[in-house]
Amino acid sequence: MTKTQLKTLDDAPLAPKELIFGDSPYDVLRRMREKAPIARTDVGVTLALRNRHFELVTSDATRQIETETKLMQGITDGPIYDFTRLAMLFTNGETHIRRRLPVARTFAFKLMQAMRPRIRDIAEDLIGSKIGVGPVDFVSDIASQFPARIIAEILGIPDSDVPTFLNWIQDTASALGMIDPAQRDQIEASLNAFYDYVADLLDQRRKNPQEDFVTEYVRKTAEAGNLGEDEIRTQLLGLILAGSDTTRGSICMILSELLQHPQQWTDLTADPDGLKRAAVEEGMRYQPLVSGIPRIAMRDIEIDGYLVPKGAVIAISIISALRDPEIFSEPDRFNIHRADQQRWHFGFGAGAHRCVGEALARAEMEEMLATIARMAPNTKLIGDPPILMPAAIRQVGPMTVAFEA
Ligand code: HEM
Structure with a gap:
């Protein structure tokens, strides 16, 4: 097709407001996909809705947004x-x-596999103390504590520092997205304190190397010799932030779906190690935490008969792509036994920026679910299931469970 035959973005249907502000986007997305492969939004972002668009939107035909949204x-x-x-x-x-x-080299799959026994110990410690005690606030007492304790352990942070560290994580994770002006001072104060902490940690490991992630990272960056100290500090901090919110929300949503599908939960309790991977795979497809990945077109791009001009912002809608009936049979059914999972889970993105913490996130989610299934197979959801609030990284709402052996 020549450029003049292509439809323009103005021809694409406008996404309804409920997609951006509603808490259950899936019906809206299904209707939108039935109308057209892409949609435009009133904030000037084009949404690519089909699974087959994923690779194009995250390819070198586009680039990552840099400081533009902050500016x-x-x-x-x-x-x-x-x-x-x-x-x-x-x-x-x-x-x-x-x-x-x-x-990426330090966070390699092998290293994270080796951490699994320790990750399991931490999961058992957290769950063990909550069995039979009645309603538990799953989000703050389990899902927030768990990734924080693991990343603290990887970084060699003592247990007594974890509560302070957890406060910084909660305050500063929002630095990744749009900033609420009312929270800016608090985010910046926590970010400064966190930066100082990381600087201290790097200093200690240079003076006194240990057998741990930070020492290895210090060695690798020194070998490469091409990163400034502020870049080194920021990558460490970024790892901690990028990994905390997403893993926390994902664990909540996967457990919640399993408990709402009792037969599948029973299957998991009968074979936790055999089914933990499938449960995570399907939970992340059904309720992905990252809703979409925005990019800027580096050249004119053709997408299913539409012209996305150079400079336009185009986002792959992960929540739509992972319910695309072209790939998944009965896409709106939660089914840990499905045979049509994709080889590379798009919940972790694609292309140059694909999640660097995937191996750790998988180990955390799988070991936590298997631990609950093993130690507390009669666990029940109390009250309404949690919802995900709309955002680029969706935030999980309240979730209460009762752990029962
Ligand atoms: C369920 C948990 C997680 C999900 C769903 C998730 C999802 C994602 C996605 C979709 C991206 C790509 C963003 C883009 O292309 O713009 C990404 C990037 C990234 N993730 Fe994760 N992530 C998770 C856990 C983690 C963990 C545990 C860590 C580290 C400890 C981590 C660290 C990062 C980093 C550093 C990047 C940036 C990579 C780059 O720019 O090259 N993530 N993640």
Whole structure:
């Protein structure tokens, strides 16, 4: 098709407001997919709705958004701006590779597999103390504590520091997205304290190397010799932030779906180690935490008969792509036994920025679910199931459970 024959973005249907503000986007997305393969929004972002669009939107025909969204909000300096300027997630090309490689090498799959027994111990410790005690606030007492304790252990942070560290994580995780102006001061204060902590940690490991992740990371970055100290600190901080919110919300949503599908929960309790991977795979498909990945078109792109012009912002809708009936049979059915999972789970993104913490996140989610299934097979959801609030990284609402052996 020549460019003049292509439809323009103005021809694409406008996404209804309920998609952005509603808490159950799936029906809206199904109706939108039935109308057209893409949709436009009133904030100027084009949404690609089909699973087959994933690779194109995350390919080198596009680039990652850098500091633009912070500048648009008037954030032009200070710790939030610096974090955005220096983190691997918000960069492109050579700079991105330079920042990502030492982390990717240290965070390798093998290292994370080796951590599994320790991850299981932490899960058992958290769940063991809650069995038979009545209603438990699953989000704050389990799902928030768990990734924080594991990342603290990986970084060699003593247990007594975890509550302070957890407060910083909660305050600063929002530095990744749009900033609520009322929270900016608090986010920046926590970000500064967190930066100091990480600087201290790096200092200690340089003086006194240990057998741990930070020592290995310090060694790898020194070998590469091409990262400034502020970049090194920011990658460590970014790892902690990128990993905490998503894993927390994902664990909640997967457990919640399993408990709402009692036969599938019973299947998991009968074979926790055999089915934990499938449960995570399906939970992340059915309720992905990251709703979409925005990019900027580097050239004119053709997508299913539409022209996305150079410079336009286009986002792959992960929540739509993972319910695409072209790939998944009965896409709106939660089914841990499905045979049509994709080889690379798009819940972790694709292309150059695909999640660097995937192996750790999988180990955490799988070991936590298997631990609950083993130690507390009669666990029940109390009250309404949790919902995910709409955002780029969706935030999980309240969730109460009773753990029963
Ligand atoms: C269920 C849990 C998780 C989900 C759903 C998730 C999802 C994602 C997605 C979709 C991306 C790509 C973003 C983009 O392309 O713009 C990403 C990137 C990233 N993730 Fe995760 N993530 C999870 C856990 C973790 C963990 C545990 C860590 C680290 C400890 C981590 C660290 C990162 C980092 C550093 C990046 C940026 C990679 C880059 O820019 O090259 N994530 N994640």
